[in-house]
Amino acid sequence: MLGGIPALLASEIGGAVRRNATVYGLYLAGVLLVVCAAGYGLNALHTVLTLHYGSVAASLWIAGGLLLAAVIAFAIAAYVKSRRRPTKRLEAAMAAAPVAAALVGSGKIGWRAGLVGGVVLLGLVLGRHLAQGRDGEEEK
Numbered sequence: 097m098l099g100g101i102p103a104l105l106a107s108e109i110g111g112a113v114r115r116n117a118t119v120y121g122l123y124l125a126g127v128l129l130v131v132c133a134a135g136y137g138l139n140a141l142h143t144v145l146t147l148h149y150g151s152v153a154a155s156l157w158i159a160g161g162l163l164l165a166a167v168i169a170f171a172i173a174a175y176v177k178s179r180r181r182p183t184k185r186l187e188a189a190m191a192a193a194p195v196a197a198a199l200v201g202s203g204k205i206g207w208r209a210g211l212v213g214g215v216v217l218l219g220l221v222l223g224r225h226l227a228q229g230r231d232g233e234e235e236k
Contacts, residue, residue, distance in 0.1 A: 141158060142155065
């Protein structure tokens with residue numbers, strides 16, 4: 097009776113893995129095509145600049161433009177890295193909020209109020225644990 101459950105589970109997992117592999121393969125093909133298109137675009141720009149400024153100047157213009165783009169990318173990356181990350185406590189409390197609302201909204205608060213407090217506390221503890229486990233350090 098229970099022999100079919102692992103087979104069904106394996107089938108579902110296999111389908112999800114195949115679907116994800118297909119999606120990521122298509123993403124990889126798209127990225128490769130974008131890189132090729134950028135290369136052809138730079139070659140066309142070099143040809144146009146060669147007609148106007150000469151071969152050496154065209155190469156220097158393209159190298160300077162690529163260097164400027166790299167510096168801008170590094171500056172944006174440094175800015176994003178230096179930004180303070182938001183705390184996860186609010187997210188954990190919001191995840192527990194629907195359960196708490198369902199318990200309180202039924203009319204009888206009594207023992208359920210303690211359960212609501214426990215659910216919120218559990219959400220905060222789990223959120224803190226997940227935040228610590230992600231980076232190996234506590235977020236402040």
